Each structure stands twice: as C-alpha cells, then as structure tokens.
Amino acid sequence: MVSLSAENLGLTYRLRQKFTFRPKDKRMPTGGRIGGKGRTRFVTALDGISFKLNAGDRLGLVGSNGAGKTTLLKVLYGIYEPSAGSVEINGRVDALFNIRLGFRPEATGRRNIVLRGLINGWNENEIAARMDEIIGFSELGDFIDLPFKGYSQGMAARLAFSIATAMEPEILLMDEWIGAGDPSFQDKARARMDELAEKAGIIVLASHNHTLLQKTCNKIMELKGGKMVYFGPLNEYFK
Amino acid sequence: MLNVFASALADIRAGLRLRRVWMALAHEDIGDQHRRTTLGPLWLLFNYLAFAGTFIFVFQRGDASTPHYSAYVATGLLVWFYMMETLTQSVTLFVREENFIKGTTLPLSTYVMRMATQSVMRAGYAMVGCLAILALSDVTFTAVWGWSVLAVILIILTAPAAITLFAFLGAYFPDSQFLVSNLMRIGMFLTPVFWTPGGHGIRNALYYYNPFTYFLEIVRIPILTGNVPVRSFMLCAAIACALWVVALVLLGRLRKQVVFVL
Numbered sequence: 488m489v490s491l492s493a494e495n496l497g498l499t500y501r502l503r504q505k506f507t508f509r510p511k512d513k514r515m516p517t518g519g520r521i522g523g524k525g526r527t528r529f530v531t532a533l534d535g536i537s538f539k540l541n542a543g544d545r546l547g548l549v550g551s552n553g554a555g556k557t558t559l560l561k562v563l564y565g566i567y568e569p570s571a572g573s574v575e576i577n578g579r580v581d582a583l584f585n586i587r588l589g590f591r592p593e594a595t596g597r598r599n600i601v602l603r604g605l606i607n608g609w610n611e612n613e614i615a616a617r618m619d620e621i622i623g624f625s626e627l628g629d630f631i632d633l634p635f636k637g638y639s640q641g642m643a644a645r646l647a648f649s650i651a652t653a654m655e656p657e658i659l660l661m662d663e664w665i666g667a668g669d670p671s672f673q674d675k676a677r678a679r680m681d682e683l684a685e686k687a688g689i690i691v692l693a694s695h696n697h698t699l700l701q702k703t704c705n706k707i708m709e710l711k712g713g714k715m716v717y718f719g720p721l722n723e724y725f726k
Numbered sequence: 727m728l729n730v731f732a733s734a735l736a737d738i739r740a741g742l743r744l745r746r747v748w749m750a751l752a753h754e755d756i757g758d759q760h761r762r763t764t765l766g767p768l769w770l771l772f773n774y775l776a777f778a779g780t781f782i783f784v785f786q787r788g789d790a791s792t793p794h795y796s797a798y799v800a801t802g803l804l805v806w807f808y809m810m811e812t813l814t815q816s817v818t819l820f821v822r823e824e825n826f827i828k829g830t831t832l833p834l835s836t837y838v839m840r841m842a843t844q845s846v847m848r849a850g851y852a853m854v855g856c857l858a859i860l861a862l863s864d865v866t867f868t869a870v871w872g873w874s875v876l877a878v879i880l881i882i883l884t885a886p887a888a889i890t891l892f893a894f895l896g897a898y899f900p901d902s903q904f905l906v907s908n909l910m911r912i913g914m915f916l917t918p919v920f921w922t923p924g925g926h927g928i929r930n931a932l933y934y935y936n937p938f939t940y941f942l943e944i945v946r947i948p949i950l951t952g953n954v955p956v957r958s959f960m961l962c963a964a965i966a967c968a969l970w971v972v973a974l975v976l977l978g979r980l981r982k983q984v985v986f987v988l
Binding site: 589591610 | 751754757826832898982
C-alpha cells in the first residue's frame with residue numbers, strides 16, 4: 488500500500504560565498520528565511536513539516552512564491568537531502584517538474600524518446616513497449632524521425648508531454664499542472680492528466696490555481712516562509 | 727568517515743547501474759559536436775594528425791639525440807590531449823549539468839561517467855592516428871607494448887577520479903575554469919609532449935617534477951625503448967589512488983550539497 492509521510496522535516500543549507508576573485512557573489516536564494524551573518528549565512532527553506540498521506544490522497548501545496556512548495560517537492564523526490572527530520576516513502580515516486588529537460592535538438596523525436604526513457608529509468612523493453620503509444624499520442628506521425636530542432640513549439644511540447652506522462656506512477660509529484668499544444672491537443676492532454684491522477688496512488692501538486700486544486704485534491708498544505716501553516720481537508724481550507 | 731565513503735560508493739553503484747544512460751548521452755555528445763560536418767568525428771583524427779605532423783615536421787632534428795622522435799610525439803600527444811581535454815572539460819561539468827542536477831535524481835557519477843566516456847571516445851579517434859604513426863615510424867613492435875596498454879587502462883581508470891575532483895572545484899570555485907584552462911594550455915609546453923629532457927636545468931626540472939611527465943612515460947617508454955618504467959608506473963598508481971581517495975571524500979561529502987551552490 489503506497490504511503491508518504493514526513494516527520495518534522497527541515498531543510499537548512501549554508502548560503503555559500505563562492506571562492507571567486509569577484510568582489511562579492513550577490514546571488515540570493517529564491518525563497519526561505521535567511522539567517523546568520525557575513526560568510527556564515529544560511530537559508531531555512533523548510534522547517535518542521537510533518538504530514539502523512541495514504542493511498543488515494545491528493546495533496547495540494549499552496550503558498551506564495553518562495554514559500555517552499557517546490558523545495559518540498561524536491562525533498563520528497565530526493566533531489567534535496569533534508570537537514571532535519573525524515574521522509575518515509577512506500578511506493579515508486581515519479582515527478583513532473585521540467586518536462587522539457589534533456590531534449591537533444593539534433594536527435595530525432597524517436598531517439599529523444601529513447602534518451603528520455605533511459606533518464607526516467609526505463610529499460611529497453613519498457614521503452615520499446617511505450618514507443619508506439621508515445622508517438623501516437625504526440626500526433627507527430629512521420630515527423631518523429633526528423634530532428635527535434637525542426638519541430639514547431641507545439642510539436643515539441645506535445646512530444647515532451649507524451650513522454651513525461653507515459654508512466655504509471657504510484658506517487659506523483661507535480662510542480663504546477665502541465666498542459667501542452669493547440670486547443671484540440673489541450674483537451675487530450677487534460678484527459679491524460681486526469682487519467683494519470685486517477686491511476687496514481689498519491690499526488691502532491693504545487694499550484695497557484697485554486698480552482699484546479701479544488702477539482703483535483705482532497706487535502707491542502709499551506710506553506711509560508713518554509714513553515715507549514717495549514718495541513719488538512721481541502722473543504723475546511725477553502726471554507 | 728566510513729559514512730562518507732559509503733555514500734560515495736552508493737552514488738557510484740547507482741551510476742554504474744545507469745550505464746546505458748551515460749553511454750547513450752556520451753555517444754550523442756560526440757555525434758552532436760560534429761553533426762553536419764563532412765568528416766564527422768573523423769575531425770578528431772584529423773586534428774590529432776595535424777598537430778602530430780606539425781610537431782614532428784618542425785621539431786625533428788634528424789640526429790641521434792632524439793631517436794624515434796615521431797613515435798615520441800605521437801604517444802606524448804595522445805596522452806596529453808586526453809588529459810588536457812578531460813581536465814579542462816571537467817571543471818565546468820556540474821555547472822553544465824545544473825538543470826539535470828536540479829531536476830532529476832540521477833547520481834553525480836552519471837555525469838562523471840558521461841564525461842569520462844566521451845573523453846575515451848574522442849581519444850579513440852586520436853589513437854587510430856597514433857597507431858598509424860607508430861606503424862610508419864622506426865619503432866619495433868614487441869610484447870613490452872602490452873605495458874603501454876596497461877598504462878592507457880590506468881590513465882582511463884584515473885580519469886573519473888580527476889573529473890570528480892575538478893567538477894567539484896569548478897562548482898565551488900568558478901574562476902577555476904579559466905585557471906585550469908590556461909594552466910593546461912601552458913602545461914602543453916611545460917610537459918615533455920614534444921620536447922625531450924636534457925640541456926639546461928629548468929628543462930630537466932620541468933621534466934622530473936611534473937606529474938604529467940610520468941603519465942606520458944608509462945605509455946611512451948615501453949614503446950620507444952622496450953623497457954618497463956617501473957618507478958613511473960608506481961608513481962602514477964600512487965597518484966591514481968590519491969585522486970580516488972580525494973574524489974570519494976568529495977563525492978561522499980558534497981554530492982547532496984552541490985545542488986545548493988549551482
């Protein structure tokens with residue numbers, strides 16, 4: 488049975504002054520709270536987050552920009568290692584963050600499907616099994632054997648979307664709901680996303696779109712400055 | 727400290743399981759770099775032959791002081807180009823892979839191995855040129871050449887450690903990409919790639935106190951003289967071990983931290 492829980496989860500990292508000959512590295516983090524002084528400044532991106540999700544739960548993450556939504560998703564996915572607390576995951580985690588990541592302009596659409604599949608952790612048989620379905624869904628036809636760089640924006644988006652959603656997630660993490668293509672494809676994409684959400688045991692979706700969250704989720708977590716200010720049923724949050 | 731090594735080894739094990747990913751990406755990288763050119767990756771062979779031919783033509787003295795000079799340059803350039811390209815490219819590795827590091831859970835060793843594989847592929851084209859020059863030169867093939875093959879394997883096995891170290895260096899010290907790039911360019915003239923030891927003191931000092939010399943020697947000496955440079959082999963093996971220890975410590979300590987400095 489899939490489940491996802493976090494206990495007192497925290498992420499604090501040092502804001503490193505890079506060793507450089509430039510006078511000062513002025514880059515700043517996009518969110519969280521900054522503490523310390525001089526060379527020992529640190530960012531508290533997440534602080535004391537605890538929750539438990541069971542099969543069938545759809546959690547919507549809300550909060551202003553920099554509140555910690557994406558950071559929490561990346562901690563749950565394993566990109567960031569928490570500096571405090573723990574995460575317990577039962578089930579395979581898939582994420583839809585940047586669906587266009589890793590596309591190679593010079594390679595054909597078909598080759599890009601293979602490469603993206605390998606990056607997703609699929610083996611050759613899994614790639615072969617999904618190939619026709621991905622090509623069919625993307626509606627690229629003979630263009631699939633032409634270089635990716637020759638695709639229109641819509642074609643590229645359709646291929647990226649088709650590959651990214653060709654999975655059977657147990658736990659699905661999403662940074663904003665994704666859509667792609669022209670109006671006719673958008674309907675198809677919407678149906679695919681609904682289907683994906685239905686298949687997934689647990690969904691965690693970060694979004695500013697409250698209408699979408701009300702349609703998709705049953706629980707809400709609100710983050711503010713890296714702290715959880717609400718976690719509970721969606722109905723109570725939007726009451 | 728044991729945890730650090732365990733963490734690094736876990737990353738490497740995960741990276742090795744994903745060998746199909748880095749091999750495919752390295753193959754694409756080589757293809758992309760020469761796509762739409764007439765010669766394709768054969769440009770790598772042409773570049774090598776152009777350099778080797780120029781050095782041999784310009785610096786060969788034709789007297790007894792530099793025996794087997796063409797083979798000397800051919801082997802020296804092969805090893806030097808491999809080391810120079812590997813180190814120069816490594817410094818920007820994690821910066822180039824920033825989007826992947828921030829967007830996927832691929833282990834860092836995936837990027838290291840992608841880079842290492844790409845370097846070996848590039849050197850493979852140069853090696854064809856090197857073998858052609860050796861075949862045309864006055865050196866005689868003997869069983870001792872097997873030691874040169876071992877030397878090449880040792881260098882290739884050292885490369886992932888060096889790539890790891892330089893990739894972290896570049897991530898934490900952005901200026902290092904220019905420092906390393908300039909040092910490696912100058913290094914070509916400070917390393918006995920095309921010149922031989924002897925003469926005044928500075929040249930001898932550069933020969934004997936330059937660690938790159940020994941990586942060139944372990945490939946070159948068995949081919950040129952039929953002898954096995956045991957001390958050079960031991961020194962290179964020691965450098966390789968030291969690099970691997972440093973690389974494992976860095977990987978174990980920083981693999982989950984580097985994402986915050988990119």
